[in-house]
Amino acid sequence: MIAAHPVLTCAEAKEFEAALFSGAEEAEWNAMQQAGRAVADAVLKDFEEIGGFPTEGCVLVLAGKGHNAGDVLIATRRIVEQFPLTCVEVIFVVGERALRPLAQRAWRELAPVAAERSEPKMRSYDLVLDGIFGYQFRPPLEPRAAALLAEVNALPIRLRAAIDLPSGLDAPSAFRADFTYATGIVKTPLLTLTNAGRLRYLDLGFFSQPPDPVCHLLSDKPDRVLTREVLEPLRALRPAHSDKRTYGHLFVVGGSRHYPGAVLMSVLAALHSGVGLVTAFVPESLVAAFAARVPEAMWVGWPETPDGGLALEGTHLLREKITRASALLIGPGLAREPETLALAKDIVAQSGVPLVIDADALQPEIVGAGNAARILTPHAGEFARIEQRVPAHAVLVRKGPVTGVHHAGIVYHSFFGGPVLARGGSGDLLAGLTGGLLAQTPGDPQGAALRGVVWHGVAADALARVRGQAAVRTTEWLDYLSAALR
Numbered sequence: 272m273i274a275a276h277p278v279l280t281c282a283e284a285k286e287f288e289a290a291l292f293s294g295a296e297e298a299e300w301n302a303m304q305q306a307g308r309a310v311a312d313a314v315l316k317d318f319e320e321i322g323g324f325p326t327e328g329c330v331l332v333l334a335g336k337g338h339n340a341g342d343v344l345i346a347t348r349r350i351v352e353q354f355p356l357t358c359v360e361v362i363f364v365v366g367e368r369a370l371r372p373l374a375q376r377a378w379r380e381l382a383p384v385a386a387e388r389s390e391p392k393m394r395s396y397d398l399v400l401d402g403i404f405g406y407q408f409r410p411p412l413e414p415r416a417a418a419l420l421a422e423v424n425a426l427p428i429r430l431r432a433a434i435d436l437p438s439g440l441d442a443p444s445a446f447r448a449d450f451t452y453a454t455g456i457v458k459t460p461l462l463t464l465t466n467a468g469r470l471r472y473l474d475l476g477f478f479s480q481p482p483d484p485v486c487h488l489l490s491d492k493p494d495r496v497l498t499r500e501v502l503e504p505l506r507a508l509r510p511a512h513s514d515k516r517t518y519g520h521l522f523v524v525g526g527s528r529h530y531p532g533a534v535l536m537s538v539l540a541a542l543h544s545g546v547g548l549v550t551a552f553v554p555e556s557l558v559a560a561f562a563a564r565v566p567e568a569m570w571v572g573w574p575e576t577p578d579g580g581l582a583l584e585g586t587h588l589l590r591e592k593i594t595r596a597s598a599l600l601i602g603p604g605l606a607r608e609p610e611t612l613a614l615a616k617d618i619v620a621q622s623g624v625p626l627v628i629d630a631d632a633l634q635p636e637i638v639g640a641g642n643a644a645r646i647l648t649p650h651a652g653e654f655a656r657i658e659q660r661v662p663a664h665a666v667l668v669r670k671g672p673v674t675g676v677h678h679a680g681i682v683y684h685s686f687f688g689g690p691v692l693a694r695g696g697s698g699d700l701l702a703g704l705t706g707g708l709l710a711q712t713p714g715d716p717q718g719a720a721l722r723g724v725v726w727h728g729v730a731a732d733a734l735a736r737v738r739g740q741a742a743v744r745t746t747e748w749l750d751y752l753s754a755a756l757r
């Protein structure tokens with residue numbers, strides 16, 4: 272079973288939680304405790320990307336009256352337990368007396384270490400936790416809340432965190448989050464809001480044994496959110512009696528004199544994927560340098576066009592060896608010479624093994640050629656180019672701040688990764704990683720795409736938490752792939 276959970280509408284989430292807890296206050300309290308602790312732990316992890324939470328930090332808590340208020344109050348308590356010198360300011364947007372019983376219970380636990388404020392001091396804060404409105408909020412914002420959020424949005428704050436959905440949704444004065452933490456269930460508005468920042472899904476186990484009365488809510492959902500459990504097959508022990516051929520053979524076709532680095536990065540990523548063998552077909556002028564840099568791969572020199580791309584006359588090199596391949600990656604660094612693109616179309620049309628088609632090979636006349644299973648990996652601009660020609664049998668990986676894997680009418684959303692990937696070469700690494708995974712499971716292109724996207728994002732998170740977002744090189748990501756499986 273795919274390690275992905277359904278994304279529900281707000282109404283469906285309300286119905287699901289009502290069935291899950293059956294009105295039992297203690298069950299709801301336990302879930303609130305779990306959610307609050309999960310938010311605190313996730314916030315502190317994400318703080319590592321900007322140097323970590325300070326020993327004497329200052330937290331501003333924006334509390335409404337319901338479960339979201341309880342979540343942020345419990346989260347704050349957990350942060351204070353780990354950082355006892357933390358300054359805490361709490362604003363009850365509709366007043367402390369309006370707190371519902373469970374939120375009141377959470378406040379009683381936090382109150383001894385917090386100072387209640389009817390108005391914010393309006394200075395700088397390290398962290399703001401937005402727990403004003405939950406997913407049952409209906410616009411418009413009432414004036415007092417809108418004025419408060421406008422003031423908070425203008426403050427110098429290192430990290431702004433919302434629970435489930437930013438308060439005010441997409442209103443002009445809605446909370447502007449750096450991160451939004453979906454607790455237990457991802458609600459559909461979160462996928463389209465522009466002010467939600469980076470998205471995190473905190474799995475609280477709600478879907479492990481869903482109540483029978485709401486099982487109908489979980490089937491045939493067009494949107495699902497991926498969990499780290501999709502990587503479990505990669506964490507398992509490998510068979511003792513195996514050799515390099517057990518784990519597939521990836522062929523890579525790409526590179527040009529103008530873009531030599533892209534194919535090199537793809538090969539490096541493929542070699543980190545666990546694949547047994549990698550053979551790379553690149554312009555012959557690049558082979559010596561690449562073989563010296565990466566001796567683990569087998570490098571085959573391909574005749575070049577006058578401009579340094581792959582020439583049609585080299586087709587026999589691939590044809591002679593293709594029976595050894597279990598998957599083929601084409602596109603990284605390929606460039607767009609007409610002769611080279613004609614070659615790419617011919618290779619895709621005649622391929623008898625599953626493909627990953629990336630970068631310059633993402634052309635309308637190429638992506639639909641032939642009948643082999645395939646994974647397409649476009650960013651927004653490339654997708655606009657091929658959108659009308661994507662074949663029904665393709666697995667489509669649409670790269671972006673939230674990467675979505677589209678297949679058979681379902682979109683699997685990955686909330687892993689972040690701005691550390693917003694640099695040249697990140698897509699080449701994803702293509703190589705996915706190609707290596709496809710070579711190991713050639714009969715499961717969807718699974719290879721899902722594992723590739725999640726592994727790519729989790730490793731990026733690990734990189735950013737150690738090295739920050741700015742002063743890193745793209746290829747440093749390779750060093751964090753193993754940590755992502757721990």
